[in-house]
Amino acid sequence: MLKGHLDMIVLAALSSGPAHGYAVIQEIHRRSGGAFELPEGTIYPALHRLEQAGLLSSHWTTAGSGRQRRVYALTKRGTRALAEERAIWQRFADAIGGLLGHPGHAATRTSR
Amino acid sequence: MPQRAPVADYLDALTRELSFDRSLAHRVRQEVGDHLWEATTARGDTSIEAQARAVMSFGEVREIAGQYAALSLLRQARRSGAIIVLAAGALYIAMKGRVAWYGLMQWALSDTLRPVGKVVLAIDRAAYILAFLLGAAGWAYISSRRVSPQFDTACCTQLKWSLRLAMAAACPMVVSVIADATVTALRLLEERPPIAVFLIPLLSIAVEVAFAAVLLIAIGKALRSTLRASSLLSS
Numbered sequence: 001m002l003k004g005h006l007d008m009i010v011l012a013a014l015s016s017g018p019a020h021g022y023a024v025i026q027e028i029h030r031r032s033g034g035a036f037e038l039p040e041g042t043i044y045p046a047l048h049r050l051e052q053a054g055l056l057s058s059h060w061t062t063a064g065s066g067r068q069r070r071v072y073a074l075t076k077r078g079t080r081a082l083a084e085e086r087a088i089w090q091r092f093a094d095a096i097g098g099l100l101g102h103p104g105h106a107a108t109r110t111s112r
Numbered sequence: 113m114p115q116r117a118p119v120a121d122y123l124d125a126l127t128r129e130l131s132f133d134r135s136l137a138h139r140v141r142q143e144v145g146d147h148l149w150e151a152t153t154a155r156g157d158t159s160i161e162a163q164a165r166a167v168m169s170f171g172e173v174r175e176i177a178g179q180y181a182a183l184s185l186l187r188q189a190r191r192s193g194a195i196i197v198l199a200a201g202a203l204y205i206a207m208k209g210r211v212a213w214y215g216l217m218q219w220a221l222s223d224t225l226r227p228v229g230k231v232v233l234a235i236d237r238a239a240y241i242l243a244f245l246l247g248a249a250g251w252a253y254i255s256s257r258r259v260s261p262q263f264d265t266a267c268c269t270q271l272k273w274s275l276r277l278a279m280a281a282a283c284p285m286v287v288s289v290i291a292d293a294t295v296t297a298l299r300l301l302e303e304r305p306p307i308a309v310f311l312i313p314l315l316s317i318a319v320e321v322a323f324a325a326v327l328l329i330a331i332g333k334a335l336r337s338t339l340r341a342s343s344l345l346s347s
Contacts, residue, residue, distance in 0.1 A: 022146070042171060044147070046179075052187065068142050
């Protein structure tokens, strides 16, 4: 299930500002309370895929250690896509919440 | 014998699996290398054990390479499709430009060449139309495919279909270029006009040959990459 929402998760992690892959993973871990156990390497192909789709931009920088580091940022299209994904997810969560939150309502309907 | 570092081993293995796309392999090696060293040092030390833990958390090499493969190969197939459409456009302009030039120079085929020219030009026209239709179909097909998150059998089948269409379009396109070059060469050999008059037809043929060569190289590269990456399916 998590893999199906990976793009949205990565976009959301970058909504607070540009970051390199490792920082994106840390951000996902922090904001999800460590709930998602995904192989860390899965994030990088997703970053490439989103960049190719025009939702992210990226450039090389030099880290403090002197290593080359790729930093990703949301593009305008990426920001719009994230807003759309958020709205879809909110509607879905509300619908599921309505279903699971009122078991009596469903039972009443089936007993008629 | 000194013990190999897990991070270096992992990067070597990942680069090997991504050998179907060298520029991607280079970029991924740098990016993943940075990640693994940061993950290693974040855990406090750079010992073999710490490196092994960082590598373990990163994921299995072939699975990660497979995720990159789906994206890279689709990009290559789309590029081939776009080149076919571009080449078809260039061929059309070159052919029309040449015909207009012959008209301007009032340079008609001689009676001896006319029957041969008629047959070759008919072949040329049919081959061009076939190449254009197949190329446009291949481009539309591969452009409408979504990027698969994993390089699986379905993804591989889509890529192979798009490459088959690209090859099917490239063959008549090459026939069309050969036909154009043949008619132009026959005109040159028979009339032997001054180079100033013959420069435009010669340049137009050079453009056609260049586009056909670029197309064949792009398809060959995409085909080699797909075949090389196919080994990732057997994991």
